Amino acid sequence: xxxxxxxxxxxxxxxxxxxxxxLRRDFPILDQMVNGHSLAYLDNAATTQKPLPVLAALExxxxxxxxxxxxxxxxxxxxxxxxYEEARIRIARFIGAxxxxxxxxxxxxxxxxxxxxWSWGLEFLKEGDEIILTAMEHxxxxxxxxxxxxxTGAKLRWLEIDSEGRLAIDVLPKLLSKRTKLxxxxxxxxxxxxxxxxxxxxxxxxxxxxxxxxxxxxQAVPHLPVDVAALGCDAYxxxxxxxxxxxxxxxxxxxxxxxESMPPFHGGGEMIRVVEREGSTWxxxxxxxxxxxxxxxxxxxxxxxxxxxxxxxxxxIAHHEKELLAYALGRxxxxxxxxxxxxxxxxxxxxxxxxxxxxxxPHDISTILDSEGVAVRAGHHCxxxxxxxxxxxxxxxxxxxFYNTTQDVDRxxxxxxxxxxxxG
Amino acid sequence: xxxxxxxxxxxQQLILEHYRHPKNKxxxxxxxxxxxxxxxxxxxxxxxxxxxxxxxxxxxxxAGQGCSISQASVSMMTSLLVGRKLxxxxxxxxxxxxxxxxxxSAASDKALGDLRALQGVxxxxxxxxxxxxxxxxxxxxLKQSGHSGHGKIP
Ligand SMILES: Cc1ncc(COP(=O)(O)O)c(C=O)c1O
Numbered sequence: 001x002x003x004x005x006x007x008x009x010x011x012x013x014x015x016x017x018x019x020x021x022x023l024r025r026d027f028p029i030l031d032q033m034v035n036g037h038s039l040a041y042l043d044n045a046a047t048t049q050k051p052l053p054v055l056a057a058l059e060x061x062x063x064x065x066x067x068x069x070x071x072x073x074x075x076x077x078x079x080x081x082x083x084y085e086e087a088r089i090r091i092a093r094f095i096g097a098x099x100x101x102x103x104x105x106x107x108x109x110x111x112x113x114x115x116x117x118w119s120w121g122l123e124f125l126k127e128g129d130e131i132i133l134t135a136m137e138h139x140x141x142x143x144x145x146x147x148x149x150x151x152t153g154a155k156l157r158w159l160e161i162d163s164e165g166r167l168a169i170d171v172l173p174k175l176l177s178k179r180t181k182l183x184x185x186x187x188x189x190x191x192x193x194x195x196x197x198x199x200x201x202x203x204x205x206x207x208x209x210x211x212x213x214x215x216x217x218x219q220a221v222p223h224l225p226v227d228v229a230a231l232g233c234d235a236y237x238x239x240x241x242x243x244x245x246x247x248x249x250x251x252x253x254x255x256x257x258x259x260e261s262m263p264p265f266h267g268g269g270e271m272i273r274v275v276e277r278e279g280s281t282w283x284x285x286x287x288x289x290x291x292x293x294x295x296x297x298x299x300x301x302x303x304x305x306x307x308x309x310x311x312x313x314x315x316x317i318a319h320h321e322k323e324l325l326a327y328a329l330g331r332x333x334x335x336x337x338x339x340x341x342x343x344x345x346x347x348x349x350x351x352x353x354x355x356x357x358x359x360x361x362p363h364d365i366s367t368i369l370d371s372e373g374v375a376v377r378a379g380h381h382c383x384x385x386x387x388x389x390x391x392x393x394x395x396x397x398x399x400x401x402f403y404n405t406t407q408d409v410d411r412x413x414x415x416x417x418x419x420x421x422x423x424g
Numbered sequence: 425x426x427x428x429x430x431x432x433x434x435x436q437q438l439i440l441e442h443y444r445h446p447k448n449k450x451x452x453x454x455x456x457x458x459x460x461x462x463x464x465x466x467x468x469x470x471x472x473x474x475x476x477x478x479x480x481x482x483x484x485x486x487a488g489q490g491c492s493i494s495q496a497s498v499s500m501m502t503s504l505l506v507g508r509k510l511x512x513x514x515x516x517x518x519x520x521x522x523x524x525x526x527x528x529s530a531a532s533d534k535a536l537g538d539l540r541a542l543q544g545v546x547x548x549x550x551x552x553x554x555x556x557x558x559x560x561x562x563x564x565x566l567k568q569s570g571h572s573g574h575g576k577i578p
Binding site: 359360361362371379387393418423 | 431435440444465466467469489490491492493548550551554
C-alpha cells in the first residue's frame, strides 16, 4: 500500500468505480429519441442492450472466421473452434465453474432448465418422488417440471413466499424427505427483485435430503458476482441476452458427476462417439449435450460480453445498481399511490422494482411511460404464481442495469406524475 | 426516431369515465350465453354475459379486470348491444374493428356511440388488442347463440 492511501479508510471507499455516463457510450442504442424523448431504457430484466465490443465480436467472427466447429481440418474451422471453446472457458470462469467441460451451451435459461427436466428428470424421477419449487418461479422453472412430473408420477411441492416476497425458508426442512429428489428455485426474482440466500438454502437441502439443487440464475449472473462452486448447488442455468450477450445463447452449468450420469438431451451430430445401427455411444462432456451445429457466434458474443462485464467489474455493477435502487425507491415514494412489491431490506434485493400505482392499470402506465420515452414492462412477467400470491393481475416493472443513471430514474418518476395527471 | 402518438387522444375523458364507472358490470342471472376472453400478454380478462331471445339481445353484462382501454371498450359495447339483432351486433363489431384500423368514416359513424372515443387507440398498435377484447368475446357469444357467418359479406 502506498503511504498516500493510508489517509483513506478502506471501508469508506465505495467499491463502485463505475461511471455509467461513460459506459453508456459503449451502448449506441441508448442514445436515441423515442416518441420525441430521449430513451430511458428500464426493461433490463427482460433483456439488456449490447455494448460495442460484443457487436464487434459478432461481426468479426462472421467477417473473418466463420466455419463449422469441431468438424473441419481447415484453418477457418480451427479458428471458429478455438473461439467457441475459448468463450466456453471464459464464461465458465466467470461463474466460478471448476471445469469448462461442465458448461453446456444452450439457447438460454429456459433450455437449460428443460435439459435438466427432460434428461435428468425423465431418467431419475419415479412415481412418488418429490420436486420442491417455489411460488417465486418464472414459468420456465415451473412448466418443464409440471410436464415431467406428469410423465413420471413425481409430485410438485411448493415453498411459499411471505408478504415481502421472501421465500419461507424456515418451512423448508419440513418439506424435505427421502422422497425429495430435486429442489429448484431462482437466485434472483425477476418480479420481486428478491435475492435468495442460495448457499444457506443449499446447506439446508443437503442436510435434510439427498436431493440435487438446480438454480435459475437468469437474473443473478448479469447483476451479481456468482460463484457456483461457492454456492454449493448442483446445476445452474442462465441466459446470455440478459447480460449484454446476444439472444439465442445461454448456458447450463452442472457438476461433472451429475452430467455424466445423465443421458443426452438431443440426439444428432457432434454429440456422438460412434454410431451403429443398434445404437450409439456418446461424446465426452460437454459435447454429449450439444447436438448439432451450435450457436457459434452467440457463444463468441457471450464470451465478449463476459469479458466486458469483467472489465466493468461485477462488484461495481452490483454496487451501482444497489445505489440506483435506493435512489429510485426514495424518489418513487413521492408519487402518490406508488406501492412497490418485494423486500424492504435493500440488502435482500436487486435492481428490479415491480409496483402498482393507485387504480391505474399497468398496461396504461406502460403506454403513458412509453409516450414519455421510458421503457418498462407491464404484465405478469411470466410469473403468474407470484401475481396470484398478491392477488394482482399484473404489475408495472422497472429494472436497472449498470448503464442506467439517476436521470433515468427521474424520467420514470416524471412519467408516473403524467400517469397521475391522467388517472388522478 | 418515431413520432409521438398523442396521449390525450388516447385517454379521452369518456374512456376514463367508463373505466372508473363501468356500465353493466354485474352478473346477469338469466344469461343465455357466457364467454370468457383472456389476453395472455397482459393478463386482461373479461366474461361477457348475454341474454338472447330469438335473434335479439335482451341484455348484456360483463365481469373481469383489465386496463382502461379494454374495460371502457367492453362497458361501451354492452351499452350498445341491448335491443340489437344478432346480425346488428355483428355489424357493430365489424364497424368497430374498422375504427381500430384507422378508418376515418367509422370515426364519425354515430352507430358506434361512445365507442368513437376509442378512435385514438388506432395510433397505439399494441393497444388495439385491448380495445378488441370485448368484441372478440361478443363474436364468440354470437356464434354460440346460433348466429353464423360473422364478418362475411353475403
Ligand atoms: C428468473 C427468470 N428465469 C428464467 C427466464 C427465462 O429466460 P430465457 O427466456 O432467456 O430462457 C427469465 C427471463 O425471462 C427470468 O427472468
